[in-house]
Amino acid sequence: MHRTRHLPSRPRPSALRPAVWAAVLALLAACAACGGGDDDGGDGGARAGGTDRDGWQLTWSDEFKGARGTPPDPHKWVHDTGGEPQWGNEEWQYYTDRTANAALDGKGRLVLTARRDQLPDMADCPYGSCDITSGRLTTKGRFTQAYGKFEARIRVPEGKATLPAFWMMGDNDEEKSWPGNGEIDAMEVVGGEPGLVYGTVHGPGYAEEGLGGSHELPDGERYADGFHTYGVEWTKDRITWTVDGTAYHSDRRARHDAKHPWVFDHPFYLLLNLAVGGTWPGPVTSSTPLPARMTVDWVRVYERS
Template identity: 40%
Template sequence: MLLPTLPEIAVLLALSGCAQPSPDKLPTQPTYEFASTPSWQDEFTTPGEPDPAKWSYNLGDHGWGNNELENYTDKIGNARVEDGNLVITAIKEPSGKQQYSSARLVSKGKGDFLYGKFEIRAKLPKGRGTWPAIWMLASGNDYGNKGWPDNGEIDIMEHVGFDQDRVHGNIHTKAFNHAIKTNKGSNVVVQGLSEDFHVYTCEWTPDAVTILVDGNAYFTFKKEAAYQWPEWPFDKPFHLILNIAVGGNWGGQKGVDDSIFPQKMEVDYVRVYPLVTK
């Protein structure tokens, strides 16, 4: 048997194992877009109680882990639809064990979403001690200690009344959260938060969470290659939450001005656009 010479071996290697795939065979990263039509929405067109097919209530006066001062109720005085808006109202009145009442609406079990673009057009309350939020929590308990912050939180909009012209967007996870002073987020100055409606948006893909106001992105949290669930639990369904807290560890840092109540957050619409992968 004749053995190949060294030059022949070099030629064979070049023609086989060292060949490179053509550019059109290289793997490509997915391109994420969002549908132009919502898959879930509430335009708040029917006066009265919020649509029970879309919203439930979190109830209670126990401080909600933040030493908050309100009792969340399901009373129509605290949450109602009128004039084409959802109106959540915080009232200075004895309620449960607290001296304020308010409402916290949740879509859990009626609107649970894995990725998408979430748009909420809202006008915020005003005054020291108010703490409105438009945010999301995991609908299940899949990670860690089966609760917060292990399963994640996405804050589409938070506002504290003692810092009137600023809105905040944040994420919280086991690795990144305010309790251990590692949370990821940002804020932006916006004029007329309590006088005008503004659009608060979250764009959530398998690679990133981006927070916007009036179409302007001011915070993006990207998934890094090394992240596991403690850093990135954002691969399970989440639900929406709309509420006004009173006082609390953040909202009450400079006290509560009782003269401002009642205060309301008006929500014109909530629209969820599903993710489309190209």
């Protein structure tokens, strides 16, 4: 979907004394691998049953432990399958439940792979070249939660026409169709803007463009160059987006009105997917690197303890 693209305001640095700076630098050095762009499978939060230093209690997680080539845990994830028009956005990919498109790598990670592939069911796709498959997973029917902290450590693919996402949908979609059920996009990195991550909400009156913000990496860095932890902290009055633990945008209940209602007061389920082509990232070309891989180190959900 099209997104609003407001760059976040940058916080002013505080004036710290030299001794405090030394302590801060020591802590940063000790925690360098906690949530940034490394490739080491960093932790970044409390494990199952634990409470982190900020008072968050883990309620659900997937660390993706399992043998290489095995499917994601069916007790936690469900595959969405098929192609347009059910997903919107005029995307090109066809989602399957095959391990060729969603599987564990044997190193504690999930890999969603978009690849050139042609299946019999794809013969009548309305958009694109009908030869790209990918993966889309959801916890619908397995896990939902209202409010809390929702995080995933992900390495996104590189290349134009890709659109990886970590997001949530309101679990009341059988009573209220989209956008009335609400949508919270914790992370979208469109391939043509490799240094930007977008965080957005969608609801009645702000369905297509959404309301949100973005965060840009410094010095021409790209999100595809390493793992980053993407998250939202959601309360009854506010949703705040973070990258590697740093907040970059908030949406507040008080900013909404009758024409743009706040629809974030009920449980939501999680989604991970790798889209290709469509109205935002644009068409697939000969330079689009396929296969493209979205690698997920972990997904964790917390509530206040």
